[in-house]
Amino acid sequence: MESIDQTTIEKLKAEIEALKSTSKRLESSRKDQLSIAIISGDMDKIMAAMIIALAAAAMDTKVKLFFSFWAIGALRDPAKHPKGKNFISKMFGWMLPKGVDHLKLSKFNMCGMGPWIMKKLMNQQNVLSLREMLKEADELGVEITVCEMTMNLMGFKKEEFIDYPHLRFAGAATFVAEAGESSMQWMI
Amino acid sequence: MTKEELKNLKVAKSVDARGTACPGPLLAAKKAIGDIESGEVLEILSADEGTKNDIPRWCEKVGHQFLGYFDEDSYSRLFLIKG
Numbered sequence: 001m002e003s004i005d006q007t008t009i010e011k012l013k014a015e016i017e018a019l020k021s022t023s024k025r026l027e028s029s030r031k032d033q034l035s036i037a038i039i040s041g042d043m044d045k046i047m048a049a050m051i052i053a054l055a056a057a058a059m060d061t062k063v064k065l066f067f068s069f070w071a072i073g074a075l076r077d078p079a080k081h082p083k084g085k086n087f088i089s090k091m092f093g094w095m096l097p098k099g100v101d102h103l104k105l106s107k108f109n110m111c112g113m114g115p116w117i118m119k120k121l122m123n124q125q126n127v128l129s130l131r132e133m134l135k136e137a138d139e140l141g142v143e144i145t146v147c148e149m150t151m152n153l154m155g156f157k158k159e160e161f162i163d164y165p166h167l168r169f170a171g172a173a174t175f176v177a178e179a180g181e182s183s184m185q186w187m188i
Numbered sequence: 189m190t191k192e193e194l195k196n197l198k199v200a201k202s203v204d205a206r207g208t209a210c211p212g213p214l215l216a217a218k219k220a221i222g223d224i225e226s227g228e229v230l231e232i233l234s235a236d237e238g239t240k241n242d243i244p245r246w247c248e249k250v251g252h253q254f255l256g257y258f259d260e261d262s263y264s265r266l267f268l269i270k271g
Contacts, residue, residue, distance in 0.1 A: 055211040055242075058218040060250050127209045136215055 033062040035179040037187040041070030041096070043103035043115055043130070045188050050133040056184075057140035064182070065137075066175040068147035072154065073097040074130070075146060075161050082157035089155020096154065099162070100130035138164055145170050191258040194267050200228035206235040206263050213239040214246060221252070226270050229255070235263040243268065 034056045038049050049065065057063045067075055078098040085093065097103050108114040122129060128136065137144075146161065148169045161167060179185040203220040205213035213234040224230055230252075232243060240257055243266050247254040251271035257264050 051211055055214055058211065058214045059246050125209050126207055126212065128212060140215075140218075 029181070030183040031062065031181050032060070033064065033178075033182040034184040035064045035066065035175065035182040035186070037066045037068060037175055037179075037185075038071040039069045040106070040188055041073050041103060042106035043118065044106050046071060046074050046100075046103065047130060047133075049186075049188050050130060050137065053142055054128075054133060054136055054140065057137065057142050061184075063137075063140075063142040064145065064178050065142060066145045066147065069150045070096075072146060072151055072156060074100050074103055075144070075164070075167070076156070077160060077162045078102070080160045082159045085155055085157070092154045093156070093160075100134065103130070134162070134164065138166060141166060143168070145174060147171065147175075189256045189267075194256055194258055194265070197229050197231075197255070197267055199231045199267075200224040202231040202233065204233045205239075206233050209236050210238050210242070212236070214242055217243060217246070221270055224270055228270055230268050230270060232266040232268075233263055234266065239266065240264055247271075 034053065036049050036053060038046060040046065053063045053065060073096040076097070076099050078101075103115065104112075105114040105118060119129065121127075143166045144164055146167065146169050148171055151158075151169065158169060201220055201224050203216050205216035208216065213232060213236055217230065217232050220232075221230055232239070234240075234243075243257075244254040246252075247268050253269040253271060255267040255269060257266040259265075
């Protein structure tokens with residue numbers, strides 16, 4: 001066997017130490033966590049985000065979803081009727097989808113025919129519905145944050161959202177701070 | 189492991205996820221794994237083709253040992269040891 005001289009060993013040792021400190025720094029700055037900012041209110045896009053969120057949560061990755069703009073309508077509970085809205089808020093509330101069962105498709109919507117066919121196909125092929133996905137997400141501890149600013153902008157009230165135990169209301173800084181800790185940050 | 193070896197494994201729990209598409213089998217496996225002890229074998233029945241790739245990746249990430257799978261007529265049987 002060839003002998004390795006002392007300086008090579010020292011060099012390697014130094015390199016290992018450097019790598020150790022780098023990996024330690026990376027480990028502490030990036031958690032096994034997935035942050036998704038969901039802005040789109042389309043059924044297909046929210047579905048994609050939810051499926052990936054569920055898979056990640058099942059794989060023990062912490063999942064944090066941030067619902068903003070058009071996506072907020074998906075979290076409304078159609079059975080709840082909040083009081084004290086002004087005219088514009090009422091109009092927004094009337095025009096935007098009331099919950100996951102009333103979302104449009106980004107393509108092939110065809111005045112509601114598309115989503116109807118899609119739901120039928122999903123049912124036939126045993127794909128979870130969005131409603132079921134939310135239930136699974138809840139059981140897996142997926143956190144959902146509603147963007148408070150866009151919620152106010154569209155005139156939604158906290159009382160009209162679904163009963164989701166891990167639901168909270170916060171702003172962009174919360175998303176930025178949490179996405180910064182996450183090893184995966186996406187937006188749809 | 190060969191098909192015969194897999195067939196003769198002592199299975200602690202078998203979960204039938206044939207009625208769900210992706211990510212249903214993974215969710216079912218995740219729930220079932222909590223019911224068995226470390227070192228015991230979990231069997232997953234799945235009719236979703238992607239599961240054959242997904243379950244090994246899940247095992248790799250969370251520390252279970254994937255043993256293998258074999259196909260039946262219209263579904264697959266997957267086996268793993270809880271880590």
